[in-house]
Amino acid sequence: MWCWWKCNELQKVTRMKYRLTDEGRECLKNGLPEQQLCSLLASGPMKIEDARQKLKSFSIGLAWAKQKGLVKLQDGKLVLVKEQPAWPEHAALMAVEQGKDVHTDVASVLIKRKLIEEVRDDIRSRAEKLAGSEVAELTPELIGTGLWRKVKIRPYNVCAIGMRIHPGKRQPYGHFLDGVRQKLISLGFSEMTGPLVESEFWNFDALFQPQGHPARDWTDTYQLKEPSAGALPAKKLVGAVRAAHESGWKYSWSPEKASKLMPRAHGTAVSARRLAEGVEIPGKYFCIARCFRPDVLDATHLIEFNQVEGIVVDPSLTFRNLLGILKMFASEIAGAEHVKFTPDYYPFTEPSVQMSAKHPELGWIEFGGAGMFREEVTKPLGVDASVIAWGIGIDRLAMFKLGIKDIRSLFSHDLEWLRSASIV
Amino acid sequence: MPKIEVSKTDLEALVGQAIRPKDLEELLMTAKVELEGVDPKTGMLKLDCKDTNRPDLWGVEGIARQLRGSLGKETGVPRYDISKANVILDVDRKVAKIRPLIMAAVVRKLRLDDASIQQLIQLQEKVALTWGRKRRDAAIGVYDFDKITPPVRYTTFKDNEIRFIPLDMTEPLSPREILEQHPKGREYGHLITGDDFPILIDSKGNVLSMPPIINSAWTGKVTASTKNVFVEVTGWDKRIVRLALNVVATALAERGGELGGVVIKSGSESITTPDLKGGSMQIDAAAVRKVLGLQLSDDEVVKLLRRARYDVKSKGSKLLCIWPGYRADIMHERDVIEDIGIIFGYNEMQPEIPEIYTAGCESAFESFCRDLKGLAIGLGFQEIMTFVLTNKENLFRKMEAPVSSVAEIANPVSASWSVMRSWLIPSVTEFLSRNMHAEYPQRVFEVGDCVVPDEHAETRTRSLRRLCMAISDTKVGYEQIASVLDALMRNLGVPYKLHPCSFSHYIEGRAAEIVSGDETVGMIGEIHPQVLNNWGIEKAVVAAELSVDRLWALVARRQGARIPKKHAHKIL
Numbered sequence: 001m002w003c004w005w006k007c008n009e010l011q012k013v014t015r016m017k018y019r020l021t022d023e024g025r026e027c028l029k030n031g032l033p034e035q036q037l038c039s040l041l042a043s044g045p046m047k048i049e050d051a052r053q054k055l056k057s058f059s060i061g062l063a064w065a066k067q068k069g070l071v072k073l074q075d076g077k078l079v080l081v082k083e084q085p086a087w088p089e090h091a092a093l094m095a096v097e098q099g100k101d102v103h104t105d106v107a108s109v110l111i112k113r114k115l116i117e118e119v120r121d122d123i124r125s126r127a128e129k130l131a132g133s134e135v136a137e138l139t140p141e142l143i144g145t146g147l148w149r150k151v152k153i154r155p156y157n158v159c160a161i162g163m164r165i166h167p168g169k170r171q172p173y174g175h176f177l178d179g180v181r182q183k184l185i186s187l188g189f190s191e192m193t194g195p196l197v198e199s200e201f202w203n204f205d206a207l208f209q210p211q212g213h214p215a216r217d218w219t220d221t222y223q224l225k226e227p228s229a230g231a232l233p234a235k236k237l238v239g240a241v242r243a244a245h246e247s248g249w250k251y252s253w254s255p256e257k258a259s260k261l262m263p264r265a266h267g268t269a270v271s272a273r274r275l276a277e278g279v280e281i282p283g284k285y286f287c288i289a290r291c292f293r294p295d296v297l298d299a300t301h302l303i304e305f306n307q308v309e310g311i312v313v314d315p316s317l318t319f320r321n322l323l324g325i326l327k328m329f330a331s332e333i334a335g336a337e338h339v340k341f342t343p344d345y346y347p348f349t350e351p352s353v354q355m356s357a358k359h360p361e362l363g364w365i366e367f368g369g370a371g372m373f374r375e376e377v378t379k380p381l382g383v384d385a386s387v388i389a390w391g392i393g394i395d396r397l398a399m400f401k402l403g404i405k406d407i408r409s410l411f412s413h414d415l416e417w418l419r420s421a422s423i424v
Numbered sequence: 425m426p427k428i429e430v431s432k433t434d435l436e437a438l439v440g441q442a443i444r445p446k447d448l449e450e451l452l453m454t455a456k457v458e459l460e461g462v463d464p465k466t467g468m469l470k471l472d473c474k475d476t477n478r479p480d481l482w483g484v485e486g487i488a489r490q491l492r493g494s495l496g497k498e499t500g501v502p503r504y505d506i507s508k509a510n511v512i513l514d515v516d517r518k519v520a521k522i523r524p525l526i527m528a529a530v531v532r533k534l535r536l537d538d539a540s541i542q543q544l545i546q547l548q549e550k551v552a553l554t555w556g557r558k559r560r561d562a563a564i565g566v567y568d569f570d571k572i573t574p575p576v577r578y579t580t581f582k583d584n585e586i587r588f589i590p591l592d593m594t595e596p597l598s599p600r601e602i603l604e605q606h607p608k609g610r611e612y613g614h615l616i617t618g619d620d621f622p623i624l625i626d627s628k629g630n631v632l633s634m635p636p637i638i639n640s641a642w643t644g645k646v647t648a649s650t651k652n653v654f655v656e657v658t659g660w661d662k663r664i665v666r667l668a669l670n671v672v673a674t675a676l677a678e679r680g681g682e683l684g685g686v687v688i689k690s691g692s693e694s695i696t697t698p699d700l701k702g703g704s705m706q707i708d709a710a711a712v713r714k715v716l717g718l719q720l721s722d723d724e725v726v727k728l729l730r731r732a733r734y735d736v737k738s739k740g741s742k743l744l745c746i747w748p749g750y751r752a753d754i755m756h757e758r759d760v761i762e763d764i765g766i767i768f769g770y771n772e773m774q775p776e777i778p779e780i781y782t783a784g785c786e787s788a789f790e791s792f793c794r795d796l797k798g799l800a801i802g803l804g805f806q807e808i809m810t811f812v813l814t815n816k817e818n819l820f821r822k823m824e825a826p827v828s829s830v831a832e833i834a835n836p837v838s839a840s841w842s843v844m845r846s847w848l849i850p851s852v853t854e855f856l857s858r859n860m861h862a863e864y865p866q867r868v869f870e871v872g873d874c875v876v877p878d879e880h881a882e883t884r885t886r887s888l889r890r891l892c893m894a895i896s897d898t899k900v901g902y903e904q905i906a907s908v909l910d911a912l913m914r915n916l917g918v919p920y921k922l923h924p925c926s927f928s929h930y931i932e933g934r935a936a937e938i939v940s941g942d943e944t945v946g947m948i949g950e951i952h953p954q955v956l957n958n959w960g961i962e963k964a965v966v967a968a969e970l971s972v973d974r975l976w977a978l979v980a981r982r983q984g985a986r987i988p989k990k991h992a993h994k995i996l
Contacts, residue, residue: 167804168800171809189782227879227885230881233882261883283782318714343474350761372758413858418808
């Protein structure tokens, strides 16, 4: 199927242009060697030695004259057999000189005799040769000379499907995440980043999740065996976090527990780091964070996934503002017009809320959790303003958007699927 | 988080009214309970109790109590009468280091049936499991009070000093035999260490239980004919034990039981439980309006608080909020404000987008990564995304690479996902090994994160971003990937050289280090046929892996001088 155009290459054109060689010019002026010999013998037979004396190219002339049957050897003398009425080769030399067409048969003899040589065509003349014919290819000559007007471009079977090739392109889920990133930037959010491995301090303690308490159990988490513990941040911050835990949750806070390492379990760890580093007020921040939670990998569960996490910082913020932002995300990111808010519980936010968005086909789907950070979180981190925070489980939204039924396809190992997935 | 099952009829009976199916979900939300579905066989409602800090909402009795408030049928703090404490529980000093705390209550005149006993068991289990940290911090025992002869004694015995028949068994066993033979003994035996076993025993020498493991078969079995029950909670922390007892005791009271006190005597000290005194906090109605963004009058705030089952005393502009003794979750006025918001109804509030102007900005590094992906795509490579989690087999053995230290998971669910990758070529090679059926040539790339140990870093590890580009085909060689690399580096404006180098995953003599200045930024080569055999790949593979972090540093260093710091994110 794919080779049909290869069979329709530009038609070869045989009319060529020639020019005289030095020898050819000599022959044009003085006649061909055999022509000169014939003129010499026109007045009567002549001894070979005499003829050789008189003619510069006697041997060539003799060879050709004999081959053409114009002369013969008789009693040691050269005798003219017949008068030659015309010399087509000579006429051809004349034609070449005058730039006229030459029959290819004659031309090939003259070329062989090195009297003329082919001249490489110039662009225009090459193109001119195509005038009036049907061509398969629109050549640079045709375009540049305007001679495309004089040729017919052969119609193709335009219904034939093109050869299958695979472009380089984005992975669909990666592309989707970039779309979300651009959307958030356009909404005035700045991007924050954080490490994949966190201490429990940033994943839990800085977020007021008490050690050894059910409030820390809202999700299963991985722990690192090697290396198993890291360093805690500045003493002042650690002291403030400890004080918040000990007065709020009434237990003895352990720095050893807080320094245990784990693959980050939620993007809120990045928000905690950001708040501690210092934020602008007002400020809006987001991150797209790869997170890890132990589970059995199947069609509905991943062991690592992406969370879109964000915070807005301003003293004036209210819970209704949080609902407003969540609703905006639902429409901007999920394209959902209807949202529903449900009370929820996170140790680090109060009030806490979960949002569901109405999907046109699938009905209500849980979209993300959010809330206003507790003062027990913000004060120790050094922030004296309301902070509203949200985390969107972006994987499910991506599944809907990409038409994926099996969540594992987000990290697909199937090259053919990746090649065929449309990039919208 | 605890998931429970309750009967709708039971719930309605306890609430005191029928609930229309369409209202049920919304109403349950006021108790932070999500209706997950209905069991098609039993018709039981499947509920997800979301507030891990409110065990009073982990049973149908407590949920109903909350819903009566939401509906306005019964407001304020619920009143429970506790009859005069005439039951004594002696606490032996010997338990001090074994399991020191015990609190108890008597509930009389109960009319139980199998369904309500089932609910009681469910509540008891959820509270002990989650709130009680798998019985370590709180273990709950419920007994037939009529089989007990007070005073009850909480003491310890040696293994050879006592035997009793545990629940679900027929022969008397010693404490150690119970730990070894009884399923609950095996499950919770680790909570008792040493040779002294905590025992609850009555004045006639009938064993009630061995906390926190198992009740005795005689006193510890509650049936539909049980009228009066004895409830006790043991543990280590007063707050936790007290709350667990209050949650279970008031749940039984919700079933119509009459609460009776128990005097807990410990040496010269003596307290009476259950103690249902709640807590209180002064809040400002203005703070409620500010946090929620709602224009509520002080009166409206008070009404909402009462429906959320608070008692309220006005003190000028301040409101003294008093909450019931079965709650211990309130630490800050925000907790009270949330309760007001929930009763008001989250979906009744008008969402409002805050009018805050900020300029958005992409992380300069992420932006660089996106440009890098653009180049790889321009070079005809398909992007792939794979997991950071993998295993040492894939990372080292199959790659014929020397084992180096990696971030290793302590509690992997599966051995396949037990370490975090330290380089990308294994992920990409694995990808190629799974696509032997797909059309060749295969040109794929990934920009992905890796983790390597670093003892100087705060988290003793560093997250690295790396780029791997690979081509696999019947006929493919070093020169192809070298020209891809060259195109990439030229377009990044990063000068580089290739230094011949040996890597065990590459063919000897067909591998190089990519060096820019005096810094190694990556490696390039033809994958060794032994590696291909290990992965079952039948076509040649050439691959380059580069450190995106280092490329970024080189590019930023080159361009940084010209670009104001504020706009550094726009580099490239």
